[in-house]
Amino acid sequence: MKVLSALAIAAALATSGAAFADADLAKKNACIACHDATAKKLGPTWKDVAAKHKGDKGAEAKLAEVIVKGSKGVYGKIPMPPQAKAAGDAAALAKWIMTH
Numbered sequence: 001m002k003v004l005s006a007l008a009i010a011a012a013l014a015t016s017g018a019a020f021a022d023a024d025l026a027k028k029n030a031c032i033a034c035h036d037a038t039a040k041k042l043g044p045t046w047k048d049v050a051a052k053h054k055g056d057k058g059a060e061a062k063l064a065e066v067i068v069k070g071s072k073g074v075y076g077k078i079p080m081p082p083q084a085k086a087a088g089d090a091a092a093l094a095k096w097i098m099t100h
Protein backbone atom coordinates (compact mmCIF):
# COMPACT_ATOMS: atom_id res chain seq x y z
CA MET A 1 0.00 0.00 0.00
CA LYS A 2 2.85 2.37 0.81
CA VAL A 3 4.25 1.92 -2.68
CA LEU A 4 0.85 2.54 -4.23
CA SER A 5 0.23 5.78 -2.36
CA ALA A 6 3.75 6.94 -3.14
CA LEU A 7 3.00 6.32 -6.80
CA ALA A 8 -0.28 8.22 -6.54
CA ILE A 9 1.50 11.19 -5.00
CA ALA A 10 4.21 11.07 -7.65
CA ALA A 11 1.54 11.04 -10.39
CA ALA A 12 -0.30 13.96 -8.79
CA LEU A 13 2.92 15.92 -8.53
CA ALA A 14 3.81 15.20 -12.13
CA THR A 15 0.40 16.47 -13.30
CA SER A 16 0.44 19.67 -11.29
CA GLY A 17 4.08 20.14 -12.24
CA ALA A 18 3.13 20.17 -15.92
CA ALA A 19 0.40 22.74 -15.34
CA PHE A 20 2.86 24.95 -13.48
CA ALA A 21 5.41 24.64 -16.24
CA ASP A 22 2.95 25.96 -18.84
CA ALA A 23 1.71 28.77 -16.63
CA ASP A 24 5.37 29.60 -16.05
CA LEU A 25 5.87 29.87 -19.80
CA ALA A 26 3.12 32.48 -19.98
CA LYS A 27 4.85 34.32 -17.16
CA LYS A 28 8.34 33.97 -18.61
CA ASN A 29 7.19 35.29 -21.99
CA ALA A 30 5.26 38.17 -20.38
CA CYS A 31 1.96 37.05 -21.95
CA ILE A 32 0.34 37.69 -18.58
CA ALA A 33 0.91 41.42 -19.01
CA CYS A 34 -2.01 41.33 -21.48
CA HIS A 35 -3.71 37.99 -20.83
CA ASP A 36 -5.29 36.21 -17.89
CA ALA A 37 -7.32 32.99 -17.68
CA THR A 38 -10.54 34.79 -16.84
CA ALA A 39 -9.86 38.50 -16.25
CA LYS A 40 -10.07 40.74 -19.30
CA LYS A 41 -6.86 42.70 -19.81
CA LEU A 42 -5.57 44.24 -23.05
CA GLY A 43 -5.98 40.89 -24.77
CA PRO A 44 -8.77 38.28 -24.67
CA THR A 45 -8.87 35.84 -21.73
CA TRP A 46 -7.44 32.34 -22.27
CA LYS A 47 -10.99 31.10 -21.75
CA ASP A 48 -12.31 33.31 -24.58
CA VAL A 49 -9.56 32.12 -26.91
CA ALA A 50 -10.16 28.44 -26.08
CA ALA A 51 -13.93 28.88 -26.52
CA LYS A 52 -13.50 30.62 -29.87
CA HIS A 53 -11.37 27.82 -31.29
CA LYS A 54 -13.12 24.91 -29.59
CA GLY A 55 -13.60 21.97 -31.92
CA ASP A 56 -11.07 23.28 -34.43
CA LYS A 57 -8.46 20.56 -34.93
CA GLY A 58 -5.98 23.03 -36.39
CA ALA A 59 -6.37 25.48 -33.51
CA GLU A 60 -3.08 24.70 -31.77
CA ALA A 61 -1.02 25.17 -34.94
CA LYS A 62 -2.93 28.35 -35.80
CA LEU A 63 -2.53 29.84 -32.34
CA ALA A 64 1.18 28.95 -32.21
CA GLU A 65 1.58 30.99 -35.40
CA VAL A 66 -0.48 33.90 -34.06
CA ILE A 67 1.65 34.00 -30.91
CA VAL A 68 4.84 34.47 -32.94
CA LYS A 69 3.41 36.73 -35.66
CA GLY A 70 0.86 38.77 -33.71
CA SER A 71 -2.77 39.46 -34.50
CA LYS A 72 -5.18 42.30 -35.08
CA GLY A 73 -8.88 42.80 -35.61
CA VAL A 74 -10.00 39.39 -34.31
CA TYR A 75 -11.16 40.43 -30.83
CA GLY A 76 -11.24 44.20 -31.07
CA LYS A 77 -9.23 47.24 -31.99
CA ILE A 78 -6.12 46.53 -29.91
CA PRO A 79 -3.53 44.52 -31.86
CA MET A 80 -1.26 41.89 -30.34
CA PRO A 81 2.38 42.63 -31.15
CA PRO A 82 4.43 39.70 -32.53
CA GLN A 83 6.07 37.67 -29.73
CA ALA A 84 9.06 36.40 -31.70
CA LYS A 85 11.03 35.63 -28.54
CA ALA A 86 8.32 33.11 -27.59
CA ALA A 87 8.83 31.09 -30.80
CA GLY A 88 10.37 28.14 -28.94
CA ASP A 89 7.49 28.02 -26.47
CA ALA A 90 4.64 28.85 -28.87
CA ALA A 91 3.48 25.27 -29.46
CA ALA A 92 3.40 24.46 -25.74
CA LEU A 93 1.64 27.75 -25.00
CA ALA A 94 -1.00 27.17 -27.72
CA LYS A 95 -1.69 23.69 -26.39
CA TRP A 96 -1.97 24.99 -22.82
CA ILE A 97 -4.26 27.88 -23.84
CA MET A 98 -6.64 25.40 -25.51
CA THR A 99 -7.03 23.54 -22.18
CA HIS A 100 -8.81 26.53 -20.62
Ligand code: HEC
Pocket residue numbers: 026029030031032033034035042043044049052063066067071072073074075076077078079080081083086093094097
Ligand atom coordinates in the same frame (compact mmCIF):
# COMPACT_ATOMS: atom_id res chain seq x y z
C1 HEC B 1 0.91 43.87 -25.47
C2 HEC B 1 -0.15 42.96 -25.09
C3 HEC B 1 -0.05 41.50 -25.44
C4 HEC B 1 0.98 40.62 -25.15
C5 HEC B 1 2.29 40.90 -24.43
C6 HEC B 1 0.54 39.31 -25.62
N1 HEC B 1 -0.70 39.41 -26.19
FE1 HEC B 1 -1.79 37.91 -27.00
N2 HEC B 1 -3.20 39.20 -27.62
C7 HEC B 1 -3.21 40.57 -27.34
C8 HEC B 1 -4.34 41.20 -28.00
C9 HEC B 1 -4.72 42.67 -27.91
C10 HEC B 1 -5.02 40.16 -28.71
C11 HEC B 1 -6.24 40.30 -29.60
C12 HEC B 1 -5.77 40.59 -31.04
C13 HEC B 1 -6.88 40.62 -32.04
O1 HEC B 1 -7.97 41.12 -31.76
O2 HEC B 1 -6.67 40.12 -33.18
C14 HEC B 1 -4.28 38.92 -28.43
C15 HEC B 1 -4.63 37.68 -28.91
C16 HEC B 1 -4.02 36.50 -28.56
C17 HEC B 1 -4.48 35.18 -28.93
C18 HEC B 1 -5.74 34.84 -29.73
C19 HEC B 1 -5.43 34.61 -31.19
C20 HEC B 1 -6.64 34.13 -31.96
O3 HEC B 1 -6.60 34.22 -33.20
O4 HEC B 1 -7.63 33.66 -31.37
C21 HEC B 1 -3.59 34.28 -28.38
C22 HEC B 1 -3.62 32.77 -28.49
C23 HEC B 1 -2.58 35.05 -27.68
N3 HEC B 1 -2.87 36.38 -27.80
C24 HEC B 1 -1.52 34.49 -27.00
C25 HEC B 1 -0.47 35.22 -26.44
C26 HEC B 1 0.71 34.62 -25.84
C27 HEC B 1 0.94 33.14 -25.70
C28 HEC B 1 1.50 35.64 -25.44
C29 HEC B 1 2.90 35.55 -24.82
C30 HEC B 1 3.91 34.89 -25.65
C31 HEC B 1 0.80 36.88 -25.75
N4 HEC B 1 -0.39 36.57 -26.35
C32 HEC B 1 1.28 38.16 -25.46
C33 HEC B 1 -2.28 41.24 -26.57
C34 HEC B 1 -1.08 40.72 -26.12
